[in-house]
Amino acid sequence: MKTKRLLIAGCLAAFIMPMSVLAGNVSAGKEKSAVCAACHGQTGQSVSPDFPNLGGQHADYLYRALLDYKAGHRKNPIMAAQVESLSKTDMADLAAYFAAQSGLSVKR
Template sequence: MIKKTMVVAAAALLGSSFALAGDVARGKEKSAACAACHGADGNSPAPAFPRIGGQHEDYLLQSLLSYKNGSRKNAIMAAQVGALSKQDMADLAAYYASQDGPLVSRR
């Protein structure tokens, strides 16, 4: 019982994203709206949109959470994340983190 209490307390101290594990397959399913700007694999060919493929999963998740809570300002992204749950955002972060970045190939 003491160990369980310690784990719960540690999770509370580290924040809610600690408990979120993203699912790559579910993230891919949810990424259709993102692909319009960021490209299907997160490597947009348009220089106006950030390349998010291959970024660190925790960075992507924190960015999405920041757009949702308003601490990171971008009207387009705020509208895009408005209806997403924390799990949806974790799944998207896992998917894009699993993709190749512009300078790194995992294949």
């Protein structure tokens, strides 16, 4: 019975463990974000309504979005090409960088 409980607890912990455990490096993310700036702005505040603001979003959300673009669960040809060569570490770093930025919106 004790073994069964430990097994269930272990499975649940692995399943619901927050993605923030894969904490990204903000400094590394800043270096990697140069390509992103063309559409999303240097600090994640887009100057065009065609592209979403990334600054101030939750890192877990941004990381999941990047994973979903790479896996094809989110459909966008521009983003699919951008994430094609990114590793999970790259995505975690980018998510950490943009999450650390101000979420204040800019006038468009």
